[in-house]
Amino acid sequence: MPADPAFIYTYWASNIQVLLTLSSDYMYPLAMLKTTPLVVTVGISMTIPCAVIGDWTILGVTASGQKLIGATLVVASFIGLGIEGARSGKHHGLQSDGYERLDTRGDSNVENGEGLSASGGR
Numbered sequence: 001m002p003a004d005p006a007f008i009y010t011y012w013a014s015n016i017q018v019l020l021t022l023s024s025d026y027m028y029p030l031a032m033l034k035t036t037p038l039v040v041t042v043g044i045s046m047t048i049p050c051a052v053i054g055d056w057t058i059l060g061v062t063a064s065g066q067k068l069i070g071a072t073l074v075v076a077s078f079i080g081l082g083i084e085g086a087r088s089g090k091h092h093g094l095q096s097d098g099y100e101r102l103d104t105r106g107d108s109n110v111e112n113g114e115g116l117s118a119s120g121g122r
Helices: 004-035 037-045 046-058 065-088
Strands: none
Touching: 004 046, 004 065, 037 065, 046 065
16 A cells, blocks of 8 residues: 555655755854855845745745845845955955965964964964
């Protein structure tokens, strides 16, 4: 006797959701360490426009004007943050070699290479 299709769908949907939640819980602090809290938060907010697009394409639900305006604002903030980062030339805490440089002295001499010795930056 085959299993109920609704049960099978619910089972797989639940397991996929669990895997997505676990991966998100792992990647969020990792991204926070590699960039800034602002970049990570705006990046997570990109799920809003993705949900609007998913509702429209998969479920056929049309979005209200309020949802479209909100999704547009989230996308605009993400683009604006990227433009600001490109103009300032900063990589949000990462150097071009992929290693983060921490300023342990509390001043801003990290950009010019001062304070990066093996003895803790002093």
